[in-house]
Amino acid sequence: MNSLRRRIDRFCVLHPNFGIPNLMLYIVIGNIAFYLLSLFSTLDGGSFYSILSFSWAGLKQGQLWRLLSFRFLPMTTSPFWLLVSCYFYYWIGSTLEREWGTAKFTIYYLSGVLLTALGAVITSLITGYDWQVAGAEYVNLAMFFAFATLYPDAQVLLFFFIPVKIKWMAILDACYFAYIIFFCAASRYWIGVVLPLVALLNFFVFFAPELGRFAKREQTRTKQAAHFHNAVRPTQRE
Numbered sequence: 001m002n003s004l005r006r007r008i009d010r011f012c013v014l015h016p017n018f019g020i021p022n023l024m025l026y027i028v029i030g031n032i033a034f035y036l037l038s039l040f041s042t043l044d045g046g047s048f049y050s051i052l053s054f055s056w057a058g059l060k061q062g063q064l065w066r067l068l069s070f071r072f073l074p075m076t077t078s079p080f081w082l083l084v085s086c087y088f089y090y091w092i093g094s095t096l097e098r099e100w101g102t103a104k105f106t107i108y109y110l111s112g113v114l115l116t117a118l119g120a121v122i123t124s125l126i127t128g129y130d131w132q133v134a135g136a137e138y139v140n141l142a143m144f145f146a147f148a149t150l151y152p153d154a155q156v157l158l159f160f161f162i163p164v165k166i167k168w169m170a171i172l173d174a175c176y177f178a179y180i181i182f183f184c185a186a187s188r189y190w191i192g193v194v195l196p197l198v199a200l201l202n203f204f205v206f207f208a209p210e211l212g213r214f215a216k217r218e219q220t221r222t223k224q225a226a227h228f229h230n231a232v233r234p235t236q237r238e
Contacts, residue, residue, distance in 0.1 A: 024093030
């Protein structure tokens with residue numbers, strides 16, 4: 001993984017103009033546009049999603065739009081929560097693009113999309129069932145993990161009024177990943193196992209060294225807090 005990550009970093013340095021500037025803006029516009037299309041489509045919701053979701057059987061029939069269209073399918077029917085999620089992920093994605101540069105962020109995001117499609121193809125070939133993928137929930141969550149690793153102490157307002165540090169939300173999301181993988185494995189819903197794993201694979205390729213440094217920082221902070229607490233306690237007793 002380290003070798004692959006170094007190659008990606010080298011490619012980004014040598015090709016700084018590679019990528020799609022402000023990629024998350026196009027993603028957000030696509031999500032909103034597909035949501036509006038689903039409202040005004042003459043098809044029912046299931047048929048609309050079936051035509052645009054990723055499908056190995058459809059891909060073999062030349063329906064190449066499925067390689068990208070599945071990414072824009074909204075994961076909620078609520079316009080309010082759609083706008084909230086679009087704003088949240090636009091904020092995260094644009095921040096990562098400023099931190100990394102357009103080239104690296106584009107590679108990170110699109111590799112997550114392509115790995116999702118590849119995971120669906122492999123699962124379909126192994127099980128003999130055409131698993132369809134609608135939306136990019138795990139791609140977005142992997143992007144959130146990237147943000148949380150770089151900015152663990154950034155705060156957001158949970159339910160719009162409770163300040164919470166990003167790192168605690170990332171821990172909850174990690175527990176959610178583990179729960180989904182375990183539950184889907186127990187239910188033999190194999191696509192639900194593969195998609196979170198390929199999203200995590202994409203994350204670890206880019207962030208394995210940073211995770212080690214993050215763990216050391218947190219361990220140092222814990223020790224410093226413990227030393228401070230032990231030093232203050234005798235003073236308070238006096």
